[in-house]
Amino acid sequence: MSVTAAQGFTASGVAAGIKENGNPDLALVVNTGPRLAAAAVFTSNRVKAAPVLWSEQVLKGGQVSAVVLNSGGANACTGPLGFQDTHATAEKAADVLGHSAGEVAVASTGLIGVRLPMEAVLSGVEKAAAALSEHGGEKAAIAIRTTDTIHKTAVAQSPAGWTVGGMAKGAGMLAPGLATMLVVLTTDADVDTPALDTALRAATRTTFDRIDSDGCMSTNDMVLLMASGASGVTPEAAEFAEAVREVCADLARQLIGDAEGASKDIRIEVVGADTEDDAVEVGRSIARNNLLKCAVHGEDPNWGRVLSAIGTTSAAFDPDQLNVAINDVWVCKNGSVGEDRELVDMRYREVRITADLAAGGESAVVWTNDLTADYVHENSAYSS
Amino acid sequence: MSVTAAQGFTASGVAAGIKENGNPDLALVVNTGPRLAAAAVFTSNRVKAAPVLWSEQVLKGGQVSAVVLNSGGANACTGPLGFQDTHATAEKAADVLGHSAGEVAVASTGLIGVRLPMEAVLSGVEKAAAALSEHGGEKAAIAIRTTDTIHKTAVAQSPAGWTVGGMAKGAGMLAPGLATMLVVLTTDADVDTPALDTALRAATRTTFDRIDSDGCMSTNDMVLLMASGASGVTPEAAEFAEAVREVCADLARQLIGDAEGASKDIRIEVVGADTEDDAVEVGRSIARNNLLKCAVHGEDPNWGRVLSAIGTTSAAFDPDQLNVAINDVWVCKNGSVGEDRELVDMRYREVRITADLAAGGESAVVWTNDLTADYVHENSAYSS
Incomplete structure (x- = not known):
């Protein structure tokens, strides 16, 4: 499971002392090759944390040899000094691993607007490097948790001998484009950077x-x-894309299932839409309606909400043609x-809302x- | 106070039996002239309740002689039969008042997707007509409440001898464009429909x-x-517009102060914006951030949120130039x-958030x- 399910990766998770409660808070995932291809997607929030700004630069090279992830602090809105902290973290990892800092990605999660305790982070990187193991994926997944009540991992294995594995953290601030969410996926498939990028973007x-x-x-x-x-196998593009999508869908479902305070998981399917964009716009509008979300909490099938x-969107529909089902009624x-x-x-915990716009054949969940x-x-x- | 502060109006509020708990639930406001000018703004939700569809038609004529308002049921998403119910309500009011139904506006508030108990509504209209009084404004304001804990009224009086008065209801589903909100404003100023329309749109x-x-x-x-x-006075356009704005601002502030479950009123001022639209977009984005709203509830000055x-908007700003004050810190x-x-x-109950985009001289609250x-x-x- 997790990021070490695929061959050619080691990982670890340690308690570096970033979190005051002494819980694991620093993870390291290392690509031992032979290939170092990588692709990533980042938040579209214009206020980006230092590790996002750093990792965006790293990813431009298309190669990532290692990623350092910490919980206990987001290193966001921390100014030039915060960026220096991220840079120092990458340098430290490069140093102890014998890599180039330009190939070390960094990710952070936790409270915004607070500098990281860098002594703890840097000694934590040393400790994590010493603990690297081909079986360390689980520990890495545990170390990136913040308010997550469980750690999240997923894996897809191809009969052809290659694997896609992954871990995720996230329990709040989840929203499209993306979420307060760190996800690391690994594969031993022999895939180059452009192909990784295509598969990852389609999946996310x-x-x-x-x-x-x-x-x-x-x-x-x-x-x-x-x-x-490391598997030496180059999969068909479609097969690989499907494996990546499967692992992403599995992890995304786990994120919703562990969302802060949630007692119901709500699956909103918009059907009969004129375009997929319409379906997604309507789905998001329903998903963001606080009144509806309260009603579902109260097990109240309040379809008026x-x-x-739906009425606040620009999607194609006629108000007199709209149909809504809740749990198939x-x-x-x-x-x-x-x-x-x-x-x-x-x-039951899962609630299914189906909104039929009666305006076409497109849909989205x-x-x-x-x-x-x-x-x-x-x-x-x-x-x- | 309320809608009978201005001369030339009578009003009433009665318990018609629409609400099961027997609370007042039907209000009538009648313009006794000599002028019957009127203007209105309606929800921009594309799913519009029957009374909205009806009243939009009435307002096209620019004259309103009376408005019937009920709580206890929104008459929204009730199809053609719901529209017939609204029509019948207007006809009934026209009948008992000796007016034309085409000049009777109707407004409803309450649960969506349920037909109104029309027997109660129609006999309630008779009862309300019999109770009309030049001092009935307060009772009308009480009868339109749903989850409101207090009724809301406001008044602005000009030394020149004219008055603008109003009542509002609304406690949830408040959002721009507009809110779950019914507002009736009256004035005895001698103002024609186009001037009313201009003043009302500017104020809202x-x-x-x-x-x-x-x-x-x-x-x-x-x-x-x-x-x-009825005052016989035609005010300066600017003075009249300011009086309407003042009453609207007063009622709007009361709506926020009585919002469902709220323990804090949050005033968000965006300054240093390139355009007013930017300032409003940023203000709304902050206002809709559930995480921030929870933090304020916990009296936590979590400026990272x-x-x-701000980062999710398209407003002009540089992330490294943003400044945020909470209660002036x-x-x-x-x-x-x-x-x-x-x-x-x-x-304290009122919390002031100031967001400085450092991108220009425009602002909005x-x-x-x-x-x-x-x-x-x-x-x-x-x-x-």
């Missing part, structure tokens, strides 16, 4: 970009895919009252979760 | 359109301004750590409130 577009826990876009998001080529959310037909809302059973008092509590107390 | 643009309690846009919003001309919200300077966050005192467990509770249980 329909997975991580379509989960939205709270509409809040992070300053630190990164999804990194590294290929070691779905229509109200079509409670709204032709923009008005449909089947009896008493028929809707919302006791967006995931979100309910809005709960626990979410409020967790995010009122986060930095205190 | 910087008041009701800049409150955002939960990012959710209603299907039922209406702000109606009626002029009776302000920067994170500049906790973020030049995109990084500023004054000590311990200096911020957030114990947007109001929101915090996100609380009470909001979640109230909106989980609303329809049950």
Whole structure:
């Protein structure tokens, strides 16, 4: 499982002392080759954390030999000194691993606007390098958690002898483009950088970009895919893309399942859309409707709030043609009252909302979760 | 106070039996002239309630002799039968008042997707007509409440002998364009329909359109301004516009102050913007950030969440030039750590966030409130 499921990777996770509670907080993933190809997607938030600015530069070279990830501090909104901290972290890792700093990516997650305790980070990098192991993927996944209640890993194995593995962290600030989310994917397939980039962008577009826990876009998001080529097998492009998508979808589903305070996972499927963009716009609008998210929390099939959310979009539809199902009961037909809302059973954790725009043949699925008092509590107390 | 502060108006509020708990739920406001000029703005939600569709038609004529408002049911997403219900309500009011139905506006608020109990509505209209009084404004304001904990009225009086008065309801689903909000404004100034329209649009643009309690846009919003001309005074356009703006700002502030579950009112001022549109876009993005709203609830000056919200906009700014003050303490300077966050005192209900984009001389103020467990509770249980 995790990032060491694929051959050609070692990993570790240690307690570096960045978190005051002594929990694991620093992870290292190293590509031992023979290939060092890599691709990544980053947050589209214009306020970008120092590690995002650094790693964007590293990725321009198309090669990543190692990635250092820390929880316990986002190193965002920390100015030029924060960028120097990221640079020093990459230099330290390069130094102890015998790599070039220009091929070391860095990722951070935690509170914004606070400098990292660099003594702890730098000694942590040494400690993590000493702990590197072909079985270290699980420990790495544990060390990148913040408010995550569980660590998230996934794997897809091809009968042809290659593997895609990955780990993710994220529990809040999840929103398209992307989320407060760090994801590292590894593969031993022998794939070059352009092919990795194509597969990764296609996969994130329909997975991580379509989960939205709270509409809040992070300053630190990164999804990194590294290929070691260690299996010696070059897969078909479509097969490889599907494996990457599968691992991304699995991890994205785990992120929603562990969203802060959530008691329900909500799968929103928009069908009958004129275009895929319309379907995604409507899906996101529904996913971000606080009133609906409260209603789902209360197991109340309040389809009026779905229509109200659809009505704020620019998608093609006629209000009198809209249909909405909650857990397969079509409670709204032709923009008005449909089947009896008493028929809707919302006791289970997964809730399915289907919105039919009756305007075409396109569709999209967006995931979100309910809005709960626990979410409020967790995010009122986060930095205190 | 309220809609009968201006001469030439009568009003009433009665318990018609629409609400199961027997609270007042139907209001009537009648313009006794001599003038019947009126202007209105409606929700920009594309899913519009039947009374919105009806009243939009009425307002095309530029004359409104009466408006019937009910709480206890939104008559939204109720199809052609719901529209017939609104039509019947207007006909009934016209009948008992001796007016033309084409000059009777209708407004409804409450749960979406449920037909109104028309027997109660129609007998309620009769009852309300019988109760009309020059002192009935307060009762009308009380009858339009849903989850409002207090009724909202405001008045502005000109030394020249004319008055603008108003009432509002709204406590959730408040969002620009507009809110789940019904507002009736009256004036005895002698002003024609085009002048009313100009003054009303200017006033709502910087008041009701800049409150955002939960990012959710209603299907039922209406702000109606009626002029009776009973004072016989035609004011200067600028003076009249200012009086309308003042009453709107007062009511808008009251709406935010009574927002569902709120414990803090948050005034977001965006300064240093390149354009007013940029300032409004940034203000709204901050106002809609659930994580920030939770932080304010926890009295946590988490400015990183302000920067994170700014970063999702298309406004002109350089991330390294952004400044943020919370209650006048500049906790973020030049995109990084500023004054000590311990200096911020957030114990009081009103919280002021100032975001300086350092990109120009434009500004805007947007109001929101915090996100609380009470909001979640109230909106989980609303329809049950």
